[in-house]
Amino acid sequence: MTAGDGTARIAVLFGATLGLSGADTATISATTDDIERAFGVGNAEVGLLVSVVTLLGALFAIPVGVVADRFRRTRLLAASVACWAVALVLSGSAQSYWWMLVARSLLGVVTAAAGPLIASLVGDYVPGYRRGRVYGVILSGELIGTGCGFVVSGEIAGLASWRLAMLWLVPVGALLAWLIHRLPEPARSGPTRIADRSGRDPMPRMLAERGIRPVERMVVHDDPAKRSLWWAVGYVLRVRTNVVIIVASALGYFFFAAIRSFAIVYAMRQYSIAKPVASLLVVVIGAGAVAGVLAGGRLTDRLLRRGHPRVRVAVPAVCLLVLTPVLAAAIASTDVLLAVPLLAIGTGILAAANPPFDAARLDIMHPRLWGRAEAVRTALRSIAETSAPVGLGLVADALSTVPQGWTYSVLLFMTPLPVAGLIALLGLRTYLRDVATALASVRETSPGSGG
Numbered sequence: 001m002t003a004g005d006g007t008a009r010i011a012v013l014f015g016a017t018l019g020l021s022g023a024d025t026a027t028i029s030a031t032t033d034d035i036e037r038a039f040g041v042g043n044a045e046v047g048l049l050v051s052v053v054t055l056l057g058a059l060f061a062i063p064v065g066v067v068a069d070r071f072r073r074t075r076l077l078a079a080s081v082a083c084w085a086v087a088l089v090l091s092g093s094a095q096s097y098w099w100m101l102v103a104r105s106l107l108g109v110v111t112a113a114a115g116p117l118i119a120s121l122v123g124d125y126v127p128g129y130r131r132g133r134v135y136g137v138i139l140s141g142e143l144i145g146t147g148c149g150f151v152v153s154g155e156i157a158g159l160a161s162w163r164l165a166m167l168w169l170v171p172v173g174a175l176l177a178w179l180i181h182r183l184p185e186p187a188r189s190g191p192t193r194i195a196d197r198s199g200r201d202p203m204p205r206m207l208a209e210r211g212i213r214p215v216e217r218m219v220v221h222d223d224p225a226k227r228s229l230w231w232a233v234g235y236v237l238r239v240r241t242n243v244v245i246i247v248a249s250a251l252g253y254f255f256f257a258a259i260r261s262f263a264i265v266y267a268m269r270q271y272s273i274a275k276p277v278a279s280l281l282v283v284v285i286g287a288g289a290v291a292g293v294l295a296g297g298r299l300t301d302r303l304l305r306r307g308h309p310r311v312r313v314a315v316p317a318v319c320l321l322v323l324t325p326v327l328a329a330a331i332a333s334t335d336v337l338l339a340v341p342l343l344a345i346g347t348g349i350l351a352a353a354n355p356p357f358d359a360a361r362l363d364i365m366h367p368r369l370w371g372r373a374e375a376v377r378t379a380l381r382s383i384a385e386t387s388a389p390v391g392l393g394l395v396a397d398a399l400s401t402v403p404q405g406w407t408y409s410v411l412l413f414m415t416p417l418p419v420a421g422l423i424a425l426l427g428l429r430t431y432l433r434d435v436a437t438a439l440a441s442v443r444e445t446s447p448g449s450g451g
Contacts, residue, residue, distance in 0.1 A: 010125050011134050013183070014118045015141020016176050017081060020169060021111055022142040024088065025050055026149025027165055029264050030279065034162035039097035043262070047393035049104050051386045054257065056108030058382030062229065065116040065375025069225050069232075069368055073117045078181035080113035085173035092166035112378070119374035123362045124186035128201045129304060131359035132312065136297025139354050140290045147286040150264065154279040188367060203363070203435060206309040212432045220441035225368040232372040241313070241364050241434040244427035245357050246377045250384040251420035252320060252350060258388035258413045262396070269406050271336040281336070285343045292348030297355030309435075312360035313427040316353035320421030323349045324414060331410050350417075353424075360427075364434040366441045388413065 028035070032046050039045075067076060087107040094100035118138070126134045153165035218239065224232065236242055259266070267278035296315065303311040323346055330342030365373045392413055399405030 007126060007130070007134060008137075010121070010183070011137035012141070013176070013180055014122065015138040016145070017077065017114055017118065017180070018138060018142035019145020019148070020081070020084065020173055020176065021114065022144075022146035023149035023153070023169055024107070024166075025053075026146045026263075027153035027169070029262060030150050030154035031157045031162040031165050032262065032265050033275075034157050034165075035100075038162065039100070041097055043265075043393035043397050044390055045097065045393075047262075047389035047391075049100060050257070050389040052101060052104050053108035053111060054382045055386040056105055057112040058379040058386065060109050060112035061116060061375040061378040061382065062233070062372070063375075064113045065372035065378075066229055066232075068116040068120045068371025068375070072185050073121050073371075074180060074183040074185050076113060077117040077121070078177045080110050080117070081173055081180060082177040083110040085170045085177065088166055088170050088173065092163045092170075115378040116371040116375040119358070119362065120370040121186065123367055123370045124188060128203060128359075128363060130301060131362060132297040132301040132304070132355045134297070135355040135358045136294045139293045139297075139351070139358070143286055143289045143293060143351065147283045147290075150279050150282045150286070154264065154275060158275065202305055202307070203309060204439060206307065207432060207436050207439070210309070210432070212436045214437035214440040215433055218434075218437045218441075219444060220366050221444050223368060223445055224366050224441075229372070232369060233376055236365065236369060236373040236376050239364055239434050239437075240430040241427045242361065242373065242377070244423060244430070245313075245361055246380050248316070248320065248420040248424040248427075249354070249357055249377075250381040251416035251423070252353065253381055253385050254388045254416050255413055256350065257385040258392040259410060262389070262392060266406050266410065270334065271339070273336065281340055284340055285347055288344030288346075288348040289351040292351035293355060295348075296352030297359075299352075300356040300359070310428050310431055312356040312363065313424065313431045316357045317421050317424035317428070319349045319353040320417055320424055323421075324418045327414060327417070328411060331407060331414070334404075334407075360431065364431065364438050366438055366445070368445070 028046065028049055032043075035046055035049075036042060064076075084107065087103060087110055090103035090106065091100055094103055122131060122134060122138070149169075152168065156168060157165040218235075220235075224235070227235075263282050264275065264278050267273065267281055268275060271278075271281075273281070296319070300311045300315050303315075308314075326342055326349065327346040330339045330346055333339040333342070361373065361377065362370060392409055395409040395412060396406055399409055402408065
């Protein structure tokens with residue numbers, strides 16, 4: 001990926017888009033105690049401010065997926081980022097808890113656009129053999145944005161107010177909307193890309209060498225963009241690898257969504273440190289996640305080119321399985337000097353699973369279904385995530401009188417991680433057949449195929 005071929009610009013802009021969402025969520029975490037004092041609420045109510053965004057994002061992701069497969073995506077994404085900035089203005093000016101909850105609800109509606117639109121655009125901008133690496137950069141933007149939310153918003157809240165801690169993101173969103181609006185719309189189905197086309201995707205050759213055949217009953221013979229929403233939803237849920245990835249990633253994000261919402265509060269209470277120190281520690285841990293997400297994308301693309309076709313499913317499965325003991329040791333420790341390196345390593349392992357999973361989802365789906373397939377995944381994953389911040393808040397409140405109550409609460413919310421790793425292993429059996437099916441569907445529906 002180089003600046004000259006345009007891919008770097010795409011990755012940075014899309015990473016910044018996800019970064020805005022991460023910064024917003026981190027801002028809620030960084031200002032949790034301020035919001036609780038301002039509106040007289042507890043941990044569960046603050047968790048709801050995060051969960052309502054996720055829930056409404058899930059509900060509105062499906063309609064966005066429909067338009068992503070049929071209309072100009074760059075303009076839609078730019079408009080959604082602009083509306084996001086407006087919603088953040090309403091959040092920062094809230095005069096009551098319910099006002100903020102309504103403003104956050106609007107934010108959930110507009111953030112639903114990011115997942116389906118970005119997935120569809122990446123598929124058409126970037127060749128298949130480079131998508132893991134590009135997704136690594138994009139997802140690192142989300143992590144960097146989250147870190148900025150913790151540090152910058154936390155500092156602004158301490159020096160000025162929690163309202164300004166939210167409002168500083170508004171001009172960033174406005175600038176990003178303008179830059180995305182200027183992007184060229186890529187051709188559908190990937191034949192014309194901004195990215196360099198000098199390399200060749202090794203996947204078709206590896207499938208042929210291994211004699212992998214498509215699942216004939218799943219091969220699409222007409223343009224799926226013209227099919228109904230219900231047909232599309234049913235189809236993407238019949239692709240077995242897609243279901244495996246949805247379930248495994250949802251379980252991983254369940255833990256991430258829970259701990260991200262209370263990271264500052266947890267660090268302050270677990271290690272008896274001040275808020276500015278807690279914010280810096282979260283940034284150090286986040287740096288491990290950034291390193292992991294970049295390494296995960298690069299590693300899997302390299303292994304794919306070296307002849308390992310299942311690597312985009314195998315690497316995430318291994319990451320999820322080895323993650324639990326590392327994080328458990330970190331969370332159980334009350335020694336900050338021991339816990340922080342372990343947490344940085346653990347979050348890096350967790351983050352490394354995401355770029356190959358995201359690239360694999362594009363591999364197994366017809367390009368004219370990318371928007372709706374991502375919308376279905378976003379909706380189902382978000383529904384699973386929605387309960388995490390509220391749930392962790394409720395458990396922490398219930399254990400508030402118990403010594404190390406926060407430790408027990410976080411350890412409880414780690415239990416889905418090894419389950420996610422075992423589920424991901426199931427995808428090793430179906431991934432190559434589903435890739436072959438997607439390629440056969442593209443051939444059948446391409447102009448002049450007679451399909």
